[in-house]
Amino acid sequence: MTAHEDGDLILAIARRDAEALMAMYDRYGRLSFALAYRIVGDPSLAEEVVQDAFLQVWNRASTFDTARGSNVRGWLMTIVHNRSIDFRRRDLDRRPAHVPIDDVDDLLSVPDVWGDVSATLTRESMRAAVDTLPKDQRRAIELAFFDGLTHGEIAERENAPLGTIKGRLRLGLKKLRLVLTATGEYALPPLASAEDDHRQPGSR
Amino acid sequence: MHFRLSPALRTTTVSQDRGKVETVEPKVYDQRHQPYQDLLGAAAFGTLTADEQRLLKPHLDGCAECQAELRDFRQIASALAVTLDEREPSLELRDRIEASIRQTSGMSAPEPNSWPPRGHIGIPPQESAFAPPVQAPLPPARKPTPLRTRYVWATAAIVLLAVVAGTLAGRLIFADDSPEDAGESIALQIEPPIPNASGELTYLPDERVFMLTMHNMPAAPADHVYQVWLIDASGPVPVGMVDQASGQFAVAADRSRYDTFAITVEPGPLGSQAPTTTPIITAPLEETAAS
Numbered sequence: 001m002t003a004h005e006d007g008d009l010i011l012a013i014a015r016r017d018a019e020a021l022m023a024m025y026d027r028y029g030r031l032s033f034a035l036a037y038r039i040v041g042d043p044s045l046a047e048e049v050v051q052d053a054f055l056q057v058w059n060r061a062s063t064f065d066t067a068r069g070s071n072v073r074g075w076l077m078t079i080v081h082n083r084s085i086d087f088r089r090r091d092l093d094r095r096p097a098h099v100p101i102d103d104v105d106d107l108l109s110v111p112d113v114w115g116d117v118s119a120t121l122t123r124e125s126m127r128a129a130v131d132t133l134p135k136d137q138r139r140a141i142e143l144a145f146f147d148g149l150t151h152g153e154i155a156e157r158e159n160a161p162l163g164t165i166k167g168r169l170r171l172g173l174k175k176l177r178l179v180l181t182a183t184g185e186y187a188l189p190p191l192a193s194a195e196d197d198h199r200q201p202g203s204r
Numbered sequence: 205m206h207f208r209l210s211p212a213l214r215t216t217t218v219s220q221d222r223g224k225v226e227t228v229e230p231k232v233y234d235q236r237h238q239p240y241q242d243l244l245g246a247a248a249f250g251t252l253t254a255d256e257q258r259l260l261k262p263h264l265d266g267c268a269e270c271q272a273e274l275r276d277f278r279q280i281a282s283a284l285a286v287t288l289d290e291r292e293p294s295l296e297l298r299d300r301i302e303a304s305i306r307q308t309s310g311m312s313a314p315e316p317n318s319w320p321p322r323g324h325i326g327i328p329p330q331e332s333a334f335a336p337p338v339q340a341p342l343p344p345a346r347k348p349t350p351l352r353t354r355y356v357w358a359t360a361a362i363v364l365l366a367v368v369a370g371t372l373a374g375r376l377i378f379a380d381d382s383p384e385d386a387g388e389s390i391a392l393q394i395e396p397p398i399p400n401a402s403g404e405l406t407y408l409p410d411e412r413v414f415m416l417t418m419h420n421m422p423a424a425p426a427d428h429v430y431q432v433w434l435i436d437a438s439g440p441v442p443v444g445m446v447d448q449a450s451g452q453f454a455v456a457a458d459r460s461r462y463d464t465f466a467i468t469v470e471p472g473p474l475g476s477q478a479p480t481t482t483p484i485i486t487a488p489l490e491e492t493a494a495s
Binding site: 163170 | 288
């Protein structure tokens with residue numbers, strides 16, 4: 001299984017090759033279901049999420065620019081994640097607080113680039129990277145990613161200042177990026193260091 | 205360039221090699237940049253509040269650095285999914301997905317030699333393309349399936365799918381020839397009436413997909429969209445926008461979970477998190493003998 005094969009798959013899907021989509025399902029359906037189930041906590045609802053995610057892949061494959069990366073898995077997981085969070089937040093409360101990331105993408109015109117994280121990144125490598133995080137950063141990231149909690153909700157749950165939670169999320173992501181870069185799982189040059197972070201002491 | 209740098213901090217220097225006067229921007233940053241950076245983590249996780257999103261948008265529109273960081277963060281966030289152990293969905297899910305994409309695109313059966321080569325990705329040739337709906341119960345929540353157990357599951361699935369393969373071929377031919385018979389037609393109510401406008405809403409129970417096609421719908425008002433909602437006892441769920449060019453929309457959802465299908469006019473391009481206008485099109489989803 002290689003990134004090249006994923007790239008071929010997405011190109012075939014863009015040509016409306018249904019078997020290519022099913023090949024992608026056979027490759028990533030179990031991981032998609034695991035992610036959706038982890039977030040929504042209901043197998044039937046998780047399957048609904050996964051089905052809709054693959055329908056989106058089918059309809060949006062032509063927008064995936066393979067010249068800008070071949071991490072199809074990452075793209076798919078983002079679709080599954082967004083849909084799962086939509087369901088979870090709907091079930092948890094009715095507050096219209098959540099903005100799906102796809103919508104943010106549209107608003108912000110951030111081009112899709114799905115090639116910087118290795119498409120063959122393994123579970124063990126990613127878990128090892130997560131294990132390098134300080135406990136509070138890891139916890140904040142888990143609550144945001146798997147539970148779909150906002151800054152404020154995490155702050156309330158962790159009994160920590162809002163600015164602290166914002167910092168934990170961002171610094172945790174930056175550290176993951178650095179670790180993955182060091183292990184060859186991430187392709188771009190490092191971001192500016194935490195010290196060169198545009199922050200001023202006590203500004204939160 | 206964005207506005208992070210205070211003009212007072214710009215420094216004029218003379219380039220040594222070209223002798224031209226240039227303005228150099230030192231690495232000193234305006235603290236006004238910080239509030240936006242603070243939001244990038246939640247943006248990557250898709251958990252910005254509406255207020256935070258409104259705050260971030262105008263800044264990101266003009267800040268290449270924050271856009272780049274958000275791209276990075278999104279990719280890192282997506283990789284977190286890899287930390288999970290894979291789980292087996294029901295056998296039925298694969299069939300629903302395959303049937304739904306064929307139904308929504310009006311496709312016919314694939315050529316025998318189309319992608320991928322049979323068995324290429326671990327699917328036995330006899331089950332790879334047209335497995336029929338298999339009424340397997342949804343798996344209960346459980347710990348990750350051990351490899352040996354997975355093998356037994358896969359073997360059982362292969363046998364089951366092979367047995368029903370013949371039935372499947374007939375079903376697909378039927379579906380391709382008579383697509384109107386493949387789903388449940390659901391009556392749309394357009395209120396107030398829109399001259400000449402009409403539409404068809406079809407639910408595919410096996411695939412659990414809603415398909416909508418609207419005809420002669422006027423374009424939504426400037427900067428607005430037709431947003432689709434599925435409504436259950438707890439309220440409306442936003443499920444997407446009608447494609448204005450084609451008038452079409454499709455979403456995978458279980459009809460039994462919802463009471464009403466509805467369309468409202470909402471600010472574009474994002475739509476709303478909750479309806480801000482009265483629905484112009486509704487369809488009760490309660491199943492009747494006629495549907």
